[in-house]
Amino acid sequence: MWQNTSVVDKTYRKLAIQVSLNGLSFVTFDTILNKPLALKTISMGKVNVTSKIEDLFAEAFQNNPELKAGYDDIVIVHSNNLSTFVPTALFDEEYLGSYLQFNTKVFETDFFAFDELANYEMNNVYIPYVNMNNYFIDQFGTFDYKHANSILVQKLLEVSRNNEERKMFVHVSDSHFEIVIVQNQKLQLFNTFDYKTAEDFIYYILFTAEQLHLNPESFKLEMLGKITEGDALYTIAYKYVRNVSLFDMSSIQNQFTETENREHFILLHS
Numbered sequence: 001m002w003q004n005t006s007v008v009d010k011t012y013r014k015l016a017i018q019v020s021l022n023g024l025s026f027v028t029f030d031t032i033l034n035k036p037l038a039l040k041t042i043s044m045g046k047v048n049v050t051s052k053i054e055d056l057f058a059e060a061f062q063n064n065p066e067l068k069a070g071y072d073d074i075v076i077v078h079s080n081n082l083s084t085f086v087p088t089a090l091f092d093e094e095y096l097g098s099y100l101q102f103n104t105k106v107f108e109t110d111f112f113a114f115d116e117l118a119n120y121e122m123n124n125v126y127i128p129y130v131n132m133n134n135y136f137i138d139q140f141g142t143f144d145y146k147h148a149n150s151i152l153v154q155k156l157l158e159v160s161r162n163n164e165e166r167k168m169f170v171h172v173s174d175s176h177f178e179i180v181i182v183q184n185q186k187l188q189l190f191n192t193f194d195y196k197t198a199e200d201f202i203y204y205i206l207f208t209a210e211q212l213h214l215n216p217e218s219f220k221l222e223m224l225g226k227i228t229e230g231d232a233l234y235t236i237a238y239k240y241v242r243n244v245s246l247f248d249m250s251s252i253q254n255q256f257t258e259t260e261n262r263e264h265f266i267l268l269h270s
Contacts, residue, residue, distance in 0.1 A: 011070045013037075016270040018077040018148060019132050022174065024057070027267050028066055031073070036254050036268060038066050053135045061139065074143040076136055077270050081176060081192040083126035083149050086114075091123050099125045115150035120157055120187065124150040148266045149190070152178060155269050157185050166214065169247070170205065171265070172225035172233060177201065179208050188212065198236040206240060216240055222247045226263045 014029040023044040028037045042060045061067045086099050096112035106127070115124045126147040136143060156169050160182040171178040177195060181188040189212060193204040209216060224247035227233055238244045249261045252268070261268060 010072050013069070013071045014073040014075070015067070015069075015071040016075045016077060016267055017067075017136075018079055018264075018267045018270070019129060020079040020173075024060060025264060025267055026064075026067060027264065027270075028069075028071075036256070039256055039260065039264060039267075040064065040066075041264075053131045057132075057135055067139075074136075074140050075270050076133065076143055076145040077148050077151065077267060078126065078128045078132075078145060079148040079173075079266070080127070080129070081194075083124055083147050083192075085117075085149075085153065085187065085190055086123050086125055088121040088123065096125050100127065113145075113147075115146045117150065117154055117157075120154070120185065122187070124153070126150075146270070149178065149192070151266045151269050153180055153187060153190060155265070156180050156182055157187060161185050166212070166219065168205070168209065168214065168219060168221045170221065170223045170225075170237075172223060172227040174226065177204075177225070179205065181208075181212060181214075198232040201233050202236045202240055205237065209241075217242050219243065221245070224262050224265050228259055 012030065012032045014031050015026065016029070017024055017026045023042050025041040027039045029035065030037055044056050082100065082104050084099050084103055093114070096114060097106050097110065100106050100112070110127050111130050113126055113128050117123065124147050128145060133145060152171055160167065162184060164184050166181060166183045166188060169180040169182070171180070175194060176192055178190065178192045180190050189208065191208065195201045195204070206216065209219060220243045221237060221241045222245055223234065223237065227246070229246055234244070247262060247265070249258045252261050254261070
């Protein structure tokens with residue numbers, strides 16, 4: 001992790017950037033007050049393997065001076081479905097690609113990384129966006145990076161402390177969503193699904209519930225990410241699952257709206 005070591009040079013500011021194939025979001029923090037200062041999402045359309053990251057990101061950096069200010073800490077959060085959680089007892093750093101080959105196509109040229117969730121005895125193995133990391137190296141020098149799912153799962157495990165009831169959390173993005181099922185700081189299930197329609201969305205939720213013997217009449221479903229009460233995804237979930245709610249954001253005190261805090265839950269906890 002890159003840090004300013006001189007007290008004189010310290011800015012007491014942190015920058016977190018979440019990157020995906022659709023663009024980036026960023027938040028700046030005051031590390032003394034431990035509060036976010038600025039939050040913004042920049043859409044770039046659909047990025048593919050032929051896209052030049054330098055061209056796509058250059059405009060974002062040009063138009064957003066916050067990205068070029070000085071920071072003590074910089075964190076890049078990679079958001080994709082190229083990840084899997086591995087229990088520490090089964091984890092070997094020499095075989096990272098082997099864990100991913102069961103749920104995604106991997107190549108010999110792929111670069112693999114992992115985040116350790118030490119308190120929960122597991123690691124998240126993933127493929128970061130190497131071309132994006134290379135761009136940020138040119139901009140910032142060195143920095144820390146991690147996977148979005150590592151942050152999501154760790155925070156949801158934290159809030160499940162002392163709760164023996166199994167609970168399903170669904171984190172929604174534009175074209176995919178994650179299902180996380182936890183019970184008293186134990187991860188029961190994690191999976192990510194692509195969807196196009198609300199029917200796709202509820203199908204995967206109900207199928208997952210069936211596999212874990214969760215009764216739609218009794219289990220609790222909390223949703224976060226890019227979702228609001230009354231939209232198509234929430235409405236269809238409410239139709240088929242009795243106990244549906246949005247993730248409670250009342251404990252987060254900042255200048256952003258409840259909807260913004262819920263949508264950027266991962267970024268704001270990075």
